Amino acid sequence: MSQHWSLPGELSVGDVARRSGLAVSALHFYEAEGLIRSHRTPGNQRRYPREVLRRVAIIKVAQRAGIPLKTIREAFKALPQERTPTVADWTRLSSAWKAELERRIDRLTRLRDHLNGCIGCGCLSVRDCPLHNPLDRLGEEGPGPRLLDPD
Structure with missing residues (x-):
C-alpha cells in the first residue's frame, strides 16, 4: 500500500478502488460529482480519508436501489459539514429513500401484472380497448400509456 506524503489512515485512489470494488475512474467520477473528496499530496496524488469507504x-x-446520484449528493450535503454519514444518518437517509423504493416496487408490480393487457394508450386499435378504454376516456387523462404508466 503506497501512502507517500499522506497522513496516517489516508488511502490512495488505488487503495480505495481495491477496498471498495470500484474502478478508479468511478472514484474520479464520484469526486467530480461532489460525492466524495480527496486532497492532493505535494506530488499531486489523490489521498482520501479512510471514512470515504x-x-x-x-x-x-x-x-x-435506484436512488439517483443527485439525490445521494443532496443527502450528503444536508449532513452537518457534509460529514460521512453516521449510523443514525444512514437510518434517516434509508428511511427517506424507502418511500420512493416502495413507489417504484408498486409501479413495477403493476407493470409486471398487467403487461399483457391494454396499456391505455388511447389507440383504440386493440380488440380489447373498448373494454379497457371505452370512448377513449383515458385520452382525457393525458398522453401515453395511462394504465401502466399513470405518472
Whole structure:
C-alpha cells in the first residue's frame, strides 16, 4: 500500500478502488460529482480519508436501489459539514429513500401484472380497448400509456 506524503489512515485512489470494488475512474467520477473528496499530496496524488469507504458503500447501496446520484449528493450535503454519514444518518437517509423504493416496487408490480393487457394508450386499435378504454376516456387523462404508466 503506497501512502507517500499522506497522513496516517489516508488511502490512495488505488487503495480505495481495491477496498471498495470500484474502478478508479468511478472514484474520479464520484469526486467530480461532489460525492466524495480527496486532497492532493505535494506530488499531486489523490489521498482520501479512510471514512470515504463508508461514503462509497452508501453510494453503491443507494445506486443499486435506484436512488439517483443527485439525490445521494443532496443527502450528503444536508449532513452537518457534509460529514460521512453516521449510523443514525444512514437510518434517516434509508428511511427517506424507502418511500420512493416502495413507489417504484408498486409501479413495477403493476407493470409486471398487467403487461399483457391494454396499456391505455388511447389507440383504440386493440380488440380489447373498448373494454379497457371505452370512448377513449383515458385520452382525457393525458398522453401515453395511462394504465401502466399513470405518472
